[in-house]
Amino acid sequence: MFSIEIQKLKLSLEIVPVASLFSHEKVIKQSANKLILEFKNLASLQNPIIVEENHVILDGNHRAYAFRALNFKFIPVCKIDYFNRRTKLRYWFRLLDNLENIDLVQNTIGSLGGTLHPQPDLGTLKKELEKNCLACGIQFRNQYTLVDFPETEACDAVGAYNLIQKIQDELSDRDVTLSYIPCNTAQQEKFCARLKPDQVVLWTPRITKQMVVDTAKMKMVFAPKTTRHVIPVRPLNVNVPGQWFRENLTMEEINRRFSALLKEKRMKRFSPGMVLDGRYYEEELIVFYR
Template sequence: MSSSESGFPIEYQGFKMLITLVEPQRLHPHEEIIPPNLDKLKASIWRDGFQASPIIVDQETLVVLDGMHRLATLKDIGCRFILSCLVDYYDPRISVETWCRGLRDRGVDPLALVEDAGYPTHPSGDRWGESLMLATPEGWHRIGGELGVEEAFRALVALEEEFKGKGFAIKHISEAQVEEGLASGTLEAALVPPRVGKEQVVSYALEGRLFPPKSTRHVLPARPIDVNIPLKDLMAPGISLGEAVDKLVGALSGLDVEERPPGATYHGRVYSEALIRFKEA
């Protein structure tokens, strides 16, 4: 871990994490937020009175890998510190996948809709890569020719609106769920964004450039949950960051840690990662 940070270290099968507090102005998000989601999350956090799970942050650059909406919400309500889990982003066990847009059938040919929106399509033998794709049970199609990454994501946002306008139900799903949904017939099609490399995530964030919401899906060996730090400790007027971190470490030291293997369900979502759950001793 970075020598400049202190906190509560945890480890899962050699993968090291540091739970700590970071001042929000030092953090660099890499994706935009969805305003309606922000409103719902703010209401939920105020109701609960705590930040349940830390955001995931690169230990060297303080680029936020996961938790853009939590960061924006906590900043908005006046938190001086953000509960964060610092990781070595360049650990090869951390992968960057895409959040795909699963499309449910509404009686409209998705391939024709894409082309009618002004984006030519081309059959492709490739699947996951640098291009925006439309995946259907009949095959995969590259959208818009050789689009650059920024152009591809702009096209993705525009096409999401086109599909919504035609009454399609759109759901953010993993790459594995695309394959499963097309094979089982539960999906009519899926919009598959280009994959983004770690270097690009970091460079965009440090330059203040943001990808659209749900552009990347960071998969870790494990992530902490149920840390449950009260908002009053995150707002904490009149104490230093060091004092706040010391209080955090003291609180976590009194809790038990439970490991849940990959495939566990938490709040209705099945996680492909192991979960490190904090609970009362």
């Protein structure tokens, strides 16, 4: 195991059996298949997946899925303290575009048993969603609506997200285009001002960290794009040779190699808000390099 401690936060880098991992979300098939193809001739795995102490995957679900599909026995992980306040659980909201009118969304929700409760403003909607973690919301122009479903339709968080999936699937069949946006984006003034008349934001249920762990350990999964974890410190560029996963190594041997590999490299720490390799990172980074 290779450990790094930064501001009282411990990161443990190690290689664990793929079979020991728990997913908490379904994968998006297209993305997963693309990764499987890519990993077939894997030269090196650039970044470890992020897991909590019970091996529930917080970031890297698709990579883990591809490793499983390719029958690789082991996978590099970075274990972090999920319940540390600096590890943040955020959500993906759904941006529905190209809508003829809001009735289409309201009718779809109605057909699934949902009830609409208009709210005076964004702040109130946010507070109501905090109170009811199985409810969702609609943001259309400057109108905000709380949506709740009867227990028969959404008895738990997984069920609530399954309803979101149903809503977006039904709307996609009606030529509505779907994209995923970080939940904090939808609350920014600039974003609200730019929202077009044919766009609606679907606010997803605010589940908790405990719900994520419990669901995964019960081997249940949420709909794809449920959680968006902001990791306090993200290790990058460990670059584990792909060949190691194809060799018949023991866990001790692969971990011995992994520690030696990391010890050979230099590390550079960067504060949040940096761009590396064309990607913006809102978390602190530890980058390995030679």
